Amino acid sequence: xxxxxxxxxxxxxxxxxxxxxxxxxxxxxxxxxxxxxxxxxxxxxxxxxxxxxxxxxxxxxxxxxxxxxxxxxxxxxxxxxxxxxxxxxxxxxxxxxxxxxxxxxxxxxxxxxxxxxxxxxxxxxxxxxxxxxxxxxxxxxxxxxxxxxxxxxxxxxxxxxxxxxxxxxxxxxxxxxxxxxxxxxxxxxxxxxxxxxxxxxxxxxxxxxxxxxxxxxxxxxxxxxxxxxxxxxxxxxxxxxxxxxxxxxxxxxxxxxxxxxxxxxxxxxxxxxxxxxxxxxx
Amino acid sequence: xxxxxxxxxxxxxxxxxxxxxxxxxxxxxxxxxxxxxxxxxxxxxxxxxxxxxxxxxxxxxxxxxxxxxxxxxxxxxxxxxxxxxxxxxxxxxxxxxxxxxxxxxxxxxxxxxxxxxxxxxxxxxxxxxxxxxxxxxxxxxxxxxxxxxxxxxxxxxxxxxxxxxxxxxxxxxxxxxxxxxxxxxxxxxxxxxxxxxxxxxxxxxxxxxxxxxxxxxxxxxxxxxxxxxxxxxxxxxxxxxxxxxxxxxxxxxxxxxxxxxxxxxxxxxxxxxxxxxxxxxxxxxxxxxxxxxxxxxxxxxxxxxxxxxxxxxxxxxxxxxxxxxxxxxxxxxxxxxxxxxxxxxxxxxxxxxxxxxxxxxxxxxxxxxxxxxxxxxxxxxxxxxxxxxxxxxxxxxxxxxxxxxxxxxxxxxxxxxxxxxxxxxxxxxxxxxxxxxxxxxxxxxxxxxxxxxxxxxxxxxxxxxxxxxxxxxxxxxxxxxxxxxxxxxxxxxxxxxxxxxxxxxxxxxxxxxxxxxxxxxxxxxxxxxxxxxxxxxxxxxxxxxxxxxxxxxxxxx
Numbered sequence: 001x002x003x004x005x006x007x008x009x010x011x012x013x014x015x016x017x018x019x020x021x022x023x024x025x026x027x028x029x030x031x032x033x034x035x036x037x038x039x040x041x042x043x044x045x046x047x048x049x050x051x052x053x054x055x056x057x058x059x060x061x062x063x064x065x066x067x068x069x070x071x072x073x074x075x076x077x078x079x080x081x082x083x084x085x086x087x088x089x090x091x092x093x094x095x096x097x098x099x100x101x102x103x104x105x106x107x108x109x110x111x112x113x114x115x116x117x118x119x120x121x122x123x124x125x126x127x128x129x130x131x132x133x134x135x136x137x138x139x140x141x142x143x144x145x146x147x148x149x150x151x152x153x154x155x156x157x158x159x160x161x162x163x164x165x166x167x168x169x170x171x172x173x174x175x176x177x178x179x180x181x182x183x184x185x186x187x188x189x190x191x192x193x194x195x196x197x198x199x200x201x202x203x204x205x206x207x208x209x210x211x212x213x214x215x216x217x218x219x220x221x222x223x224x225x226x227x228x229x230x231x232x233x234x235x236x237x238x239x240x241x242x243x244x245x246x247x248x249x250x251x252x253x254x255x256x257x258x259x260x261x262x263x264x265x266x267x268x269x270x271x272x273x274x275x276x277x278x279x280x281x282x
Numbered sequence: 283x284x285x286x287x288x289x290x291x292x293x294x295x296x297x298x299x300x301x302x303x304x305x306x307x308x309x310x311x312x313x314x315x316x317x318x319x320x321x322x323x324x325x326x327x328x329x330x331x332x333x334x335x336x337x338x339x340x341x342x343x344x345x346x347x348x349x350x351x352x353x354x355x356x357x358x359x360x361x362x363x364x365x366x367x368x369x370x371x372x373x374x375x376x377x378x379x380x381x382x383x384x385x386x387x388x389x390x391x392x393x394x395x396x397x398x399x400x401x402x403x404x405x406x407x408x409x410x411x412x413x414x415x416x417x418x419x420x421x422x423x424x425x426x427x428x429x430x431x432x433x434x435x436x437x438x439x440x441x442x443x444x445x446x447x448x449x450x451x452x453x454x455x456x457x458x459x460x461x462x463x464x465x466x467x468x469x470x471x472x473x474x475x476x477x478x479x480x481x482x483x484x485x486x487x488x489x490x491x492x493x494x495x496x497x498x499x500x501x502x503x504x505x506x507x508x509x510x511x512x513x514x515x516x517x518x519x520x521x522x523x524x525x526x527x528x529x530x531x532x533x534x535x536x537x538x539x540x541x542x543x544x545x546x547x548x549x550x551x552x553x554x555x556x557x558x559x560x561x562x563x564x565x566x567x568x569x570x571x572x573x574x575x576x577x578x579x580x581x582x583x584x585x586x587x588x589x590x591x592x593x594x595x596x597x598x599x600x601x602x603x604x605x606x607x608x609x610x611x612x613x614x615x616x617x618x619x620x621x622x623x624x625x626x627x628x629x630x631x632x633x634x635x636x637x638x639x640x641x642x643x644x645x646x647x648x649x650x651x652x653x654x655x656x657x658x659x660x661x662x663x664x665x666x667x668x669x670x671x672x673x674x675x676x677x678x679x680x681x682x683x684x685x686x687x688x689x690x691x692x693x694x695x696x697x698x699x700x701x702x703x704x705x706x707x708x709x710x711x712x713x714x715x716x717x718x719x720x721x722x723x724x725x726x727x728x729x730x731x732x733x734x735x736x737x738x739x740x741x742x743x744x745x746x747x748x749x750x751x752x753x754x755x756x757x758x759x760x761x762x763x764x765x766x767x768x769x770x771x772x773x774x775x776x777x778x779x780x781x782x783x784x785x786x787x788x789x790x791x792x793x794x795x796x797x798x799x800x801x802x803x804x805x806x807x808x809x810x811x812x813x814x815x816x817x818x819x820x821x822x823x824x825x826x827x828x829x830x831x832x833x834x835x836x837x838x839x
Contacts, residue, residue, distance in 0.1 A: 172670025175628055176734065179662050181652045181687035194674055 009275050019271025025264035033080040042070035044077040044230045053242070056249050063249035065235075066242065067228075071249060074230035075257050081231050082261070085142065086211035089149035090204055096150075097157020098193060098200055104158070105165030106188050112162070119155045127152040128217060135223045145224050149214050153207060160203050164196040198276040205269035209262035216258055232258050285356065286313035287490050288337065288458055293350035295329070295336050306332040306345065308514040314458065319484060319491040321501030321522075324511035325537070325753035326724070330494050333511070334460045336360075337492075338377050339367060354458070373403045375458035376451040378480075380466055382443035386435040392446045393419070393431030396453055403454045418449040423479060441472035448480060452487065459484060459491045465500070469613040469780060474824040477504055496753060498541045499826035502526065510534050540758040542783035548765050551758035551787075576640050577601040578774050579625070579742060584634035584644075586620050586798075594620045595798040598634070604741060605772035607765075609785035609806060611821070612795035619746060621795070622778045626662045626744045627651040638742070658688035661740040665747045667727035671719040677726075678715040681705065681733045688738040704733040708763055725756035732760070736767060742774045743767075749784060761788055782825050786810050794818050 013020050032039075042060075047067035054064045062071035104112040122130075134148040168174060169192070177191050178184075212232075218224035219233030227234055232254040239250025295307040307329040314320050324330040335341045337352055339359060352359040354374065362370055379385040387395055396415035397408070404411070412431075419427035422445040435443055444464060451459055461480065465473035481504050484491045495501050501508050502522040510518045510525070510533070517531040529535045540551050584598040595617040602608055612618045624631045627648050636644035638656050646654055661684070664670035671680050681701045682691075691697040702712055708729040719727055728748065735743055745764070749757040765788060768775050779785050785792055786806050793803040794817065802809060802818045813819040 172664030172666060172731075173672040173675075175623075175662070176664055176670055176731075177672070177683070178628055178652065179626060179657070179660070180684035180734070180738075181657050183652050184649060191672060195672070 013271075016271055016274060018267055019274070022264045022267035022271060025260065026268050029079060029083065029261055029264065032076050033083040036076045036080055040070075040073035040076050042073040044069060044074040045228050053247055055247075062253040063247075065238065065250055071235070071253055074235060075232070075253055078230040078232050078235065078254070079257075079261075081142075081225065081229065082212050082215060082233075085146055085149065085215040086208050089146045089211050089215070090153060090207050092146065092150035093153035093157050093207075094200065094204055097154050098161045098196070099189075101158040101161025102165045102188050102193055102196070105162035106169050106184070106192060108166075108169075115158065116162075119158050122152075122155045128214070131214065131218060132221070132223055135218055140223060140226065142225065145215055145218055148218070149211050152214070153211065156207070157200070157203070161196060161200065164199055165192050168192060168195060202269050202273045202276060205265050205272055209265035209269075212261050212265075213258065287316045287355065288314040288492075289353040290333070290337065291351050291353065293333065293336060293352060294348045295332050295341065295345055296348045297345045299344065305348075306514055307336065309350070310511070310514075310516050311350075312509055312516065312519070314490050314492060316457065316490055317485070317488045318507070319481065319493060319505045321505035321508040322492055322494045322511065323496065323498055323501050323508055323537075325496055325755065327513065328511040329514040330511050331462055334377070334462050334492060334494050338371065338375055338460060340377065369403070373454045374456055375460065376454070376456045378444070378447050378451050378459065378461040378464045380463040382447045383435055383440060385447055386443055388435050391432050391434055392438070393433075396446070396449050399450045399453045414453070415449075418453055419446075421452075421483065422446070422449045439472075440468050441476055444468065444476050445479065448476075448483065452483060452489070455487060455489075457490060459489050460494065461491060462494045463496070464493070466496075470782065470824040471613065471820055473500075474826075477826075480504075497826065498526075498537060498754070499543075503826045510537065536755055540754040542787060546783075546787065548761055548787045551761065575603070578604045578606075578639060579776075580637040581625065582635045582637070582644075584621065584624060584631050584636065586617075586624060586629070587632045593632075593798055595624070595631075598795075598798070598800060600793060600800075600803075602742070602774050602776065604774055605768060606791070607768055607775040607777060607789045609789035609792040610776060610778045610795060611780060611782055611785050611792060613780060613821075615797075616795045617798035618778045618795050620798075622662070622744045622746055622776065625742075625776065626660055627654075627657075628662075652687075658684070658738040659741045661735040661738065661743055663731050663735045663743065663745045663748045666751045667724055667731050667748075668719075668751065670731045671727055673719055676716050676718055677705075677710070677722065677730045680719075680730050681715075681737050684734060684738045700737065701733075704737045705729075707736065707767070708733040709759070724752055725759070728752055728756065728760055729763075732763065732767075736771075736773070739771070740773070742776065744776045744778070746778045747780070748777075750779070750781070757784070764788065782810065782821060794821070 047069055049068050051064050051068035052066055054060055056063045060070050060072065062075060065071055065074075100115060104115045131148040131152050134151065135144050138144040138147065165188070174187060174191060177187050182191070215224065216231070216233030216236070219231050220237045222237070225231040225234060227238065235254035236251055236258075239247070239254065242250050290310055290312050293307055293310045294305065297304045297306055310329070310333055312320070322330045322333065332341070332345065335345070336347055337359065339362065341347075347360045354370070359370065386392065393412065393415050396418055397411040400406070400411040400414050401408070406414075416427055416431060419430060424430050424442065424445055430438070435446075438446065464480065465476050468476060477500065480491070483489070493501060493505055498508075502525075506521060508520060508522055508525055509516055510531070512533045518525065518529065518534045525534065526538055529538045542551065579600075579602040581598060581600045584595060585593055586595040587593045598621055600608070610618045610621065620629070623629045625636060627636075627643060627646070630648045631644055634644060635642055638660065641656070643651070643654065643656055651657060675683070678701055681704050682697055685691045685697055685700050691700065701715065705712055705715060710726060710729045710733060714722060714726060719730075722730065732748070748764075749760050752760060761784060764775060767773050775788070777785060777789050789806050791804065792806045792809050794801050794809070794815075796817055802813065802815045809818065810822055813822055
């Protein structure tokens with residue numbers, strides 16, 4: 001099975017080499033997130049006013065900021081926090097959304113209608129405003145950014161899991177599981193959930209990029225991680241003041257990092273969809 | 283002899299897949315005369331549909347004609363392009379597809395769709411096209427055509443949709459119609475009506491037709507010449523009578539043997555060489571029932587209503603003895619699937635009771651039935667083998683699952699032995715056990731499904747159209763297998779099907795269901811030979827048999 005899966009993946013990658021590039025990008029992002037603090041050339045927090053606002057050079061690849069901190073080092077170290085927020089928020093909404101959505105899709109009826117309307121109401125809200133309000137109310141802490149990001153992602157996971165389970169609930173193998181002595185609950189948890197996981201994984205990958213943007217966005221408007229912690233959103237926010245004086249590198253590099261991270265996750269999601277789509281298999 | 287309308291000469295079609303090139307059609311040569319209906323028969327993967335698609339130039343991007351030519355009125359179709367190709371589609375030849383509902387545009391009224399087809403090829407006003415569309419609906423015998431013009435596909439039944447498809451196909455009076463499994467998925471009675479209509483229209487308008495089908499009986503009823511294909515090759519071409527009485531090619535012999543007729547028995551379904559030890563099992567008399575044994579299953583006044591709608595099943599009662607086989611037949615929507623699921627305790631009846639082995643199980647909620655001691659005694663084989671196996675389970679896991687849950691076996695040698703024993707009983711090669719469903723063929727999946735159902739040694743097996751998705755030769759083997767299991771294990775079979783031929787062979791008694799009500803029941807042979815009600819008679823007469831008396835519907839007109 002693993003060899004055929006591998007061969008299948010290679011076949012897909014040959015038709016869509018961008019997926020390979022995206023996977024490499026995501027892997028290097030994970031690498032920097034784990035080893036960032038050890039590979040950076042400068043201390044990301046120590047200020048050195050004599051070196052302030054230097055343009056990119058061989059010494060400072062992405063220049064320095066108003067306090068003389070190396071922007072490149074800050075970018076590398078920030079990857080861990082941004083990725084940690086995104087991954088924990090997405091995992092949280094995935095677990096909750098998959099379970100709630102699966103049960104709704106399987107049971108149908110009143111439960112499905114109630115949860116469905118609740119989800120509709122949530123989606124009718126401007127989601128970013130909802131996240132802002134939650135962080136403002138709960139307090140300006142990393143856990144609360146994670147919770148807020150998870151909550152605004154939840155409706156998509158519920159809907160997705162619901163739809164995926166709904167098309168499968170009347171298939172023969174689901175009924176067969178019941179006639180083999182499984183209860184409704186174990187049919188959902190042990191039979192339907194594993195089957196929708198591949199499709200959900202695609203959704204997660206697409207969603208990770210969005211979650212990174214969201215966390216950065218919260219920090220940008222000051223509701224989130226506090227300075228001097230290196231974080232892409234704050235770096236953009238702080239650098240924005242210097243654009244008018246031509247210090248573009250303060251904004252451009254964190255912006256580029258955000259864009260690349262989001263792009264890689266999205267491309268990987270698209271590629272995974274091709275790899276996992278059963279119709280692409282023989 | 284005049285020039286044939288269509289002449290296919292040494293056609294080769296190749297598909298490029300990741301495993302390299304696959305030849306779907308390898309050297310097909312055939313000719314269609316004007317006004318003739320030719321049957322193109324073969325099992326799945328024989329290349330019959332690909333031949334049809336190549337003729338209309340509708341092959342998908344991966345397929346390519348690599349050799350040979352397709353001459354339509356002397357012109358090579360494979361070399362057409364642009365305007366000539368557009369004229370070819372619809373005006374010169376047109377196609378009728380297998381699933382009419384998905385071939386029609388769901389958001390456009392059917393009258394509009396017919397008018398669209400006319401306007402593509404004729405320069406006439408919209409009103410004229412509309413009037414012509416109405417005329418066509420009348421021609422395909424749709425009742426109340428004025429009102430139906432504005433109907434959307436989802437408002438029409440499957441048979442109606444196929445009539446609309448026929449109307450679109452004939453709208454520009456093509457010289458050649460290619461019908462690809464036009465009635466697969468329709469009820470037998472609807473099938474007969476649609477095919478009669480197609481034959482009449484083709485004969486009246488002088489259109490040649492290629493009928494692509496897996497059903498030899500259907501081809502025999504409507505075609506004067508049948509071409510049999512196997513794995514991309516044309517193996518035999520003959521008139522139906524010759525084909526059935528003296529098939530020459532070994533594949534045709536197998537196919538003819540496997541196609542049930544009005545008189546065939548289960549043991550007839552394979553050729554003599556393949557029959558082997560099965561005959562002895564069939565000949566063995568049934569062990570007599572000890573007098574006073576209570577029936578295995580008693581169903582009393584069962585009814586089911588979904589939400590507040592009309593009853594799907596009303597007042598259904600039956601009894602079954604151990605080792606008995608009962609057929610439950612009816613058209614789609616007759617409530618046979620609902621009934622079988624209630625008996626299997628997968629859904630709850632609204633009224634009535636089910637007594638199994640002397641104990642009432644109808645009042646145990648289906649939600650809790652998985653804990654009932656009778657769970658392992660009532661098992662089910664599901665309709666489509668492609669959808670009845672968990673994609674994430676290997677064949678071994680599928681068969682082992684009920685053994686773990688219902689028999690309490692743990693992972694280990696004992697479990698493996700039981701699974702292998704089940705696989706052997708259904709004729710599944712043991713080296714297939716580690717495979718996943720998508721690595722198995724349809725017939726192999728069907729066997730896994732049956733092995734899973736018999737794994738816990740049930741006493742009642744409910745079968746929901748277990749052979750509907752299978753090729754006839756595979757169906758023959760599966761039917762023999764079921765019959766053997768019944769005789770060897772004294773297993774009771776409740777066989778739900780719309781295929782009356784199969785029910786007549788497999789079941790001692792038959793129950794005919796219509797709109798959730800039993801219309802007739804009795805000994806299968808008697809019921810089919812001498813039906814008491816009009817409905818049953820209609821059902822029986824609609825079955826296309828490969829009877830030797832060639833009653834050509836088109837010729838009779």
